[in-house]
Amino acid sequence: MMVLGVTSKKFTSSQRTLPDKPLTNPAKQEIIMKPRFITLVCLLLFALVADAQYYFRGEVKDAAGVGLALVRIRVHSSNSFYQSGSTGGFGLPSAKVSDTVSFFLHGYDEKTVVLSSNEFNTVELKPSSAISNPKRKLISVTKDKVQERNSFGIANGETYSEQIENSFNYAAEYPSVGFALNVDKASYSNIRRFINMKSAVPKDAVRIEEMLNYFPQRYKAPELGKEFYTESQLTDCPWNPMDRLLFLQLHARKINYDSLPPSNFVFLVDVSGSMDLPNRLPLLQTALRMMVQNLRAIDTMAIMVYGGTVGTVLQPTGGNEKEKIMKVIDSLAAGGDTPGEAAIRQAYRLAQSQFIKGGNNRVILATDGDFNVGESSEEALMQLITQKQQTGIYLTCLGVGMGNYKDSKLEVLAKKGNGNFAYLDNIPEAEKVLVKELMQTLYVVVDDAYLNASFNARQIKKYRLIGFDNRKDVLADSASILEGGEIGTGHIVTAVFEVEMNSPYNTEEELATAELGYQTVNTKEKQTETYRLTNNYKSLYTVDSNYRFSAAVAMFGLMLKQSPYLKVYSWESLINLLNTCVNSNDYWQQEMLQLVIKAKEIYKPVKERRRWFTKKKKAKEEIILF
Known part of the structure; x- marks a missing residue:
């Protein structure tokens, strides 16, 4: 329990001793000044104690009787603020035998009560509508657009949230899209488990943003005082030659x-x-x-x-x-x-x-x-x-x-x-x-992080956010809201947009602007940073190999989802792309190349797969006979 009471001893005039005659020697004057100073401090303490001679003890709980920690408490008579302890206990000084006190905790309704110093006080806070009827959490949202609500199948024995793949938006009609940032990586290792078991991957198990999160990349430190380093890149789209890919990378501050x-x-x-x-x-x-x-x-x-x-x-x-x-x-x-x-x-x-x-x-x-x-x-x-x-x-x-x-x-x-x-x-x-x-x-460096990208319709005709697909039930809930995510120290977030460019376009004009929003962990202050995404086009095979690898990861995810937005693709073309960018010293990139090779055999058309198994079996029998 947080102890906030003050105790003191009252001093009488008989306890304060002063010399009978004035002392003129400086050393002697110092002797006089010390007891006078102590007396003044004691009088001030006495005044404070006189104002806080009563004490309210108690605890603050939820409806289930569980103590609530870090509740902000205001004593009205003194306008003083305190906090409840780790188990919900509190102790509050006051100048009154009973006082009006208010309790505040995010997610709960504010409560104002009169407390008595003569008894143990129990205060119950009720959850606000945000808790009793929690709003579902959107991963991404296109402003003013009514979302589609198609559905996918569910894997037998295992449950996956049904997803709705993000579609193309005309920049002139829907220029802005927002999405939550996070450090989740579960999807890729789960995909690996299915493929290593020689099984097709459930479509709803594929979350491309988590696949992109999974792979370590070269870290670039933010400027001093900044939480993120950001960069963007425009390059070719390997599954649709008519389109481009626009990458945005954010490198979170790394804590020593x-x-x-x-x-x-x-x-x-x-x-x-x-x-x-x-x-x-x-x-x-x-x-x-x-x-x-x-x-x-x-x-x-x-x-x-x-x-x-x-x-x-x-x-x-x-x-x-x-x-x-x-x-x-x-x-x-x-x-x-x-x-x-x-x-x-x-x-x-x-x-x-x-x-x-x-x-x-x-x-x-x-x-x-x-x-x-x-x-x-x-x-x-x-x-x-x-x-x-x-x-x-x-x-x-x-x-x-x-x-x-x-x-x-x-x-x-x-x-x-x-x-x-x-x-x-x-x-x-x-x-x-x-x-x-x-x-x-x-270890988190920022909370409630989200990014809002606004596209320039003079440059971009259509765009589509790859990954960050919403759950079907979330889109069906009209009360759903976009909430940010939490970013860990040194984490690199990669966002990918497939864009159709206007022709001709002005290379001097920006393609889009991105507004990054977040709140700091300690102060909880909301911050925003804005970035310009310029037309810095490089062809797919001359762009930095990290971006080429990210394009391959996104393509892999779309192929596993059997996305309708794939135009020109094959497992051979994906393997060829990976061979141009996989780092021979990077275990995880090497592993993904092998995973794609395995997936190629799993996803072969049935007739082709039967021919392959027959050929393999025949070769094995010949080896045994030999």
Whole structure:
């Protein structure tokens, strides 16, 4: 509980002693001045205490009886402001035996009550309509345009949010498009899992912006005092020779490792029966062991588990006690049902009890997403996380598993919980997310980041945002709004537009302007920056290889989605493009080339695939006979 009371001792005239005669010696005068100064300070303190001789104790809770931290509290008589503690407790000084007090917390209705100093006060805040009826979150939106609402199929056994692919807009009619920025990368590693299993990828599992996020690129630092470095590039479109691709890259400020704030991590690990497979709980244990090696003494880590019951197996423990943490990780075992909703509530409560003001406070949920006890619908989970995000605690979701993997639920949780989302399909991926890219994954530099691009109709006839496709149910909800995302330290966001140019066009005139909006993590002040996207056209095979590789990634995603916007394409043309830009020293780029080669065989027409398998089988039989 935050203690804000003041105690003091009253001084009487008999306790204040002054000399009988004036002293003229400077040293003696100093002796006189000291007690006079002390007396003055004591009188001022007495005056302050006289104004605050009463004390209001109590707690502020939500409707479920859970304490609410960091509630802003105003005492009306003195116009003084305070905050509730980590469990919702408060202590308020006042000059009155009873006083009018107001309570404020983002996401809750303001409440004004009269508190009494003679009793323990309990104040309940009710969620505002933003929490009780949370608005769905758009990833992108074209101003004034009514969106299409077609649908795709759902993969058997696994759930994916149905998406609506962004279409072309005429710049003269709809010049502006806005989209949320984030650091999610789950889609690519999930795609890799399907292809390595020699299976076609569900169309709704393909999120091109996450595929672009996945690959490390050459980092360029922003100017001093800036949060982002930005650059744009116009080049050819490999799947439509009549169009161009317009790239916009944003490089987020990188925080020095030694300057990172202390972290309060609460890992919430699914140990239910569905996690009892090598690519689930054992994989998560390996990932956690690797991450623990990077914990600092100033960081704390707690582990909660849910499977049958919910419990804390590791109380908040300093990063210097690695052996203790490792023993708990090694002891985890799977079994039981999946009470995900109750577990999430308790994990936030534990993180809130250890809340570090100005620190990195985060719940990390590791699961296959198969909640089967308590509230399990996406709607109910969205309402729960919308409420919890008000605490200032971020949420990271680590997905694992196959067959019953619930991508749609984890995507909702991550996007509503001011957090991010990754999918772990193997040990190298676990190392990439929680070791090599730990800072990008878990340390945020800006919140609520979005970008609004406005196209110059004199230069651009039509444009289409690639990726950032909205969920079908979000577009169907008339109350949906565009909300920004969270960007991690040193992360590079790549946005791609397919554009049809007007002909002729003026090379001196800008193609578009982009307005970047975000709020700083500590001050929560809203900031905007504006950039000009110029016509700096270079052909696809002379442009920087990073942009050529990004074009190949986007093309790969469109082919997996079987997008109707592909005009001229083939697996051979994609492989040829990759061969011109894949860095031989980059493991992840090399891996994608091999993945595309595997996908080519999976997506061959049925007749061609049968001929290939027959030929391969015949060659194998000949080798055996030989």
